[in-house]
Amino acid sequence: MDGLIALVNRIQKACTVLGDYGDDRTLPTLWDALPTIVVLGGQSSGKSSALESIVGRDFLPRGSGIVTRRPLILQLYKTEQGQQDYAQFLHSGNKKYTEFSLVTKEIKEETDRVTGKPNHISPLPINLSIYSPNVVNLTLVDLPGLTNVAVEGQPESIVQEIENMVRSYVEKPNCIILAITPANQDVATSDAIKIAREVDPTGDRTIGVLTKLDLMDKGTNALDVLEGRSYRLQHPWVGVVNRSQADINRNVDMIVARRKEREFFAKSPDYKHLASRMGSEYLAKMLSQRLESVIKAHLPAILSLINTSADELETELNHLGRPVAIDAGAHLYTILELCRAFDRVFKEHLEGGRPGGDRIYEVFDYQLPAALRKLPLDRHLSLQNVRNVVSVADGYQPHLIAPEQGYRRLIDGAINYFRGPAQASVDAVHFILKELVRKSIGETQELRRFPTLQTEIANAAGEALERFREDSKRTVVRLVDMESSYLTVDFFRKLPQEDDKAGSSTLSAADTHTEEHFKRIRSNVSAYTRMVCETLQQSIPKAVVYCQVREAKRSLLDHFYAQLGRREDEELYQMLDEDRALVERRQKCSRRLELYRCARDEIDSLLLAR
Numbered sequence: 001m002d003g004l005i006a007l008v009n010r011i012q013k014a015c016t017v018l019g020d021y022g023d024d025r026t027l028p029t030l031w032d033a034l035p036t037i038v039v040l041g042g043q044s045s046g047k048s049s050a051l052e053s054i055v056g057r058d059f060l061p062r063g064s065g066i067v068t069r070r071p072l073i074l075q076l077y078k079t080e081q082g083q084q085d086y087a088q089f090l091h092s093g094n095k096k097y098t099e100f101s102l103v104t105k106e107i108k109e110e111t112d113r114v115t116g117k118p119n120h121i122s123p124l125p126i127n128l129s130i131y132s133p134n135v136v137n138l139t140l141v142d143l144p145g146l147t148n149v150a151v152e153g154q155p156e157s158i159v160q161e162i163e164n165m166v167r168s169y170v171e172k173p174n175c176i177i178l179a180i181t182p183a184n185q186d187v188a189t190s191d192a193i194k195i196a197r198e199v200d201p202t203g204d205r206t207i208g209v210l211t212k213l214d215l216m217d218k219g220t221n222a223l224d225v226l227e228g229r230s231y232r233l234q235h236p237w238v239g240v241v242n243r244s245q246a247d248i249n250r251n252v253d254m255i256v257a258r259r260k261e262r263e264f265f266a267k268s269p270d271y272k273h274l275a276s277r278m279g280s281e282y283l284a285k286m287l288s289q290r291l292e293s294v295i296k297a298h299l300p301a302i303l304s305l306i307n308t309s310a311d312e313l314e315t316e317l318n319h320l321g322r323p324v325a326i327d328a329g330a331h332l333y334t335i336l337e338l339c340r341a342f343d344r345v346f347k348e349h350l351e352g353g354r355p356g357g358d359r360i361y362e363v364f365d366y367q368l369p370a371a372l373r374k375l376p377l378d379r380h381l382s383l384q385n386v387r388n389v390v391s392v393a394d395g396y397q398p399h400l401i402a403p404e405q406g407y408r409r410l411i412d413g414a415i416n417y418f419r420g421p422a423q424a425s426v427d428a429v430h431f432i433l434k435e436l437v438r439k440s441i442g443e444t445q446e447l448r449r450f451p452t453l454q455t456e457i458a459n460a461a462g463e464a465l466e467r468f469r470e471d472s473k474r475t476v477v478r479l480v481d482m483e484s485s486y487l488t489v490d491f492f493r494k495l496p497q498e499d500d501k502a503g504s505s506t507l508s509a510a511d512t513h514t515e516e517h518f519k520r521i522r523s524n525v526s527a528y529t530r531m532v533c534e535t536l537q538q539s540i541p542k543a544v545v546y547c548q549v550r551e552a553k554r555s556l557l558d559h560f561y562a563q564l565g566r567r568e569d570e571e572l573y574q575m576l577d578e579d580r581a582l583v584e585r586r587q588k589c590s591r592r593l594e595l596y597r598c599a600r601d602e603i604d605s606l607l608l609a610r
Contacts, residue, residue: 004295005137005288007606008034009075009129011599012139016073016090016127018595019588022168027592028309030599033302035294036141037287038169041180042191043145046211049242050180051142053261053280054287056134056254057085059103060142061111070111071125071165072142076135083133090127103128121158123165134255136288140178141169146191163195171199174298176290182212183222183239187231203233207290209283210239213271214264221270226278238286239271239278303603310596313589320586321449324576331572335453335564338446339557342457346440347553354443356436360549363428364541371421372533377526380414383515386522389413407525408487414529415484422476422540429544430469433552437461452577460560465552472547476540483532491528 015021015031022031041047048060048067055076061067087097089106097103107126115122121144144162155161170177177200179192187193196206208231210222224230226237241261243252258281265275276282324334349356379385390406441447441454448454564572 003606004292004299005139006077007602008036008291008295009077009139010602012036012073012075013090013127014595014598014602016125018591018598020592020595021071021123021125022172024588027588028305028312030302030306030309030595032172033174033298033305035174035176035291035298036139036169036172037176037178037291038141038143038166039178039180040143040166040170040192040195041145043147045145045180045182045185045190045192046240046242047142047145047180050209050211050240050280050283051140052254053240053242053257054135054138054140054284055130056132056258057100057130058248058251058254059087059100059107059128059130061104061108062248068142068144069115069119069121070144071123071169072107073125073127074140074142075127075129076138076140077129077131078135078137079131079133081133083131085130085132085134087131088129090129119158120155121161121165123168136284138284138288138291140287143169146195148191166195167199170195173205174294175205176287176294177206178209178287179206180209180211181225182215183210183225184212184215184217187225193231203235206233207235207287208233208237210237211242213239214241214244223270226271226274235290236277238283239265239274240280240283241265242280299603303600306596306600306603310593310600313593313596317586317589317593319445320582320589321446323586324578331569331576332564335572335575336561338444338450338453339457339560341446342440342444343557345444346436346556349436349440350549350553356432356439359432360429360545363425363432364544367428368421368425368540369537371424372418372537375417375421377414377417377529380417381410381522381526381529383518383522386410386518386525390518390521403521406521407492410521410525411487411528412484414525415480415532418480418483418533418536419477422480422536423473425540425544426469426472426476426548429472429548430465433465433468433548434462437465437556449578449582450576451579453575456575457557457560460563461556464556464559465548468548468551471551472544475543475547479536479539479543483536487528488531491531492524495524495527 011030012034015034020027020029020031022029039047039051048062051074052058052060055074060072084098085100087100087103088095089097089110091110092106097106107128110126111122114124125141143166146162146166147159149159169175177196179190179196181187181190181192193208196203200206208225210225213222216222222239226239228237241264243254243257247257258279261279262275262281265271265278268275271278277286324331345354348354350360351357386406389409390403393403393405393409437458441458447457567575
């Protein structure tokens with residue numbers, strides 16, 4: 001059974017080294033699942049003296065105000081008789097302290113180092129191991145004493161900060177609460193009992209300790225408490241007699257103090273019938289047995305938690321990705337792989353594997369036809385405008401057969417309107433492609449680690465898309481201009497011809513100015529314009545897809561790849577500058593996974609040995 005406490009001690013040390021002491025709720029915690037004995041008491045309750053009595057050594061700082069300002073994880077290891085007592089701090093490596101006044105000094109200095117200011121507190125624990133033939137195997141957590149007021153030099157918030165820290169320990173279901181209460185104080189007003197009652201209303205996890213029994217007024221005793229009548233717990237109360245301040249000042253040996261404590265209970269008329277379960281030596285043995293029992297009961301659940309949490313952490317680390325390698329070749333290779341991953345996602349959007357590419361089809365199937373329908377061709381081909389254009393085109397002499405120049409000018413003017421929808425289609429597709437680039441960068445899981453590279457890819461893709469847009473605009477404008485530069489003659493030859501009364505196609509001067517004549521011209525130009533519109537409605541999408549969509553699929557990052565080969569290694573390294581929050585998260589997960597693997601190995605070794 002001793003191996004169980006040693007096991008938890010080793011796991012607790014690993015927790016402290018690897019940053020798990022229950023304060024970071026963004027990660028799974030093993031700390032909260034480990035059975036612990038937490039020493040809980042108000043200031044001047046005798047908490048420190050009770051701890052030193054259990055250990056048999058003076059090692060805790062003393063003074064006024066809040067002396068304990070960081071959690072102290074105290075691990076006791078029983079050694080062979082005759083061996084020298086010594087202490088070790090986890091933060092000091094293998095250094096052994098055989099002079100316990102130096103232990104006191106180190107606790108003070110290490111506390112000040114972390115808290116930064118006198119009288120301030122910190123949740124970061126100090127891990128202290130004491131090896132002695134005069135102790136039992138036991139782990140205790142000493143917390144700052146509860147207080148109701150801040151003293152000079154302390155922030156007003158310290159009262160609540162201490163209570164929050166205490167509650168973070170005692171609310172754990174695997175925590176054994178060692179509630180320290182002085183006998184010369186009404187137990188109903190005890191700070192320790194008040195909190196213990198709130199977090200452990202059944203009293204199953206609470207062990208009550210009554211100190212200062214020797215300081216009670218004459219004629220009074222604490223039997224109502226010790227015998228469970230005043231405040232009943234599931235486990236019997238234990239009374240202890242600590243050294244007096246005079247004994248401490250005279251450096252009375254702890255062995256002598258323990259003997260005096262035994263004599264007090266053995267000779268006291270009030271307490272001698274309880275002497276077998278009183279005193280600091282009994283308390284230490286009882287706590288050790290209780291801790292072993294709780295560890296044994298919870299070990300299967302702890303092992304299950306370790307396995308589940310380790311699996312979760314491994315999954316998250318795979319999701320976060322491995323740290324970036326340090327050599328230049330690896331940097332370039334990593335960047336190229338990340339670019340290819342982005343390119344795959346981008347192509348999936350265009351080709352239908354992911355949503356977004358269908359919006360390009362909507363440009364051609366809905367937006368372009370709608371824009372063409374809204375063109376002001378009716379106004380351009382009004383009778384008044386047709387008359388004006390034809391008349392101006394004829395100059396001083398009316399046309400003899402057909403107003404060819406008028407036709408050309410009317411057709412040129414109508415076709416020129418098609419430039420706007422053609423260029424608008426190019427811009428609409430450009431906007432969609434830019435959006436798909438942005439979405440693809442966000443959806444490329446591997447890229448999320450590298451905000452600088454995300455920006456580089458976005459800029460390079462944006463520049464490429466801009467080049468494709470300019471090429472596409474030139475192409476669609478040429479398509480429109482080509483329709484103006486050469487008219488389809490067969491279209492007009494096939495139009496029905498109006499003969500005059502003599503059967504000649506020659507029109508008189510009067511005929512060229514009739515309303516019917518201008519209506520016929522308008523009708524012919526309108527029919528030709530519709531034909532051109534239908535042609536452009538088919539050719540513009542082809543040009544846009546060829547110049548923009550096809551090129552985006554084929555060569556979106558080609559220019560960027562060419563530039564990469566000319567980049568210095570330092571530039572490549574800077575492009576792989578990961579998001580600091582992600583780096584910190586990976587480091588935390590890695591350390592926490594290391595803790596779980598270490599704990600699993602420790603438990604497996606113990607189970608195999610048994």
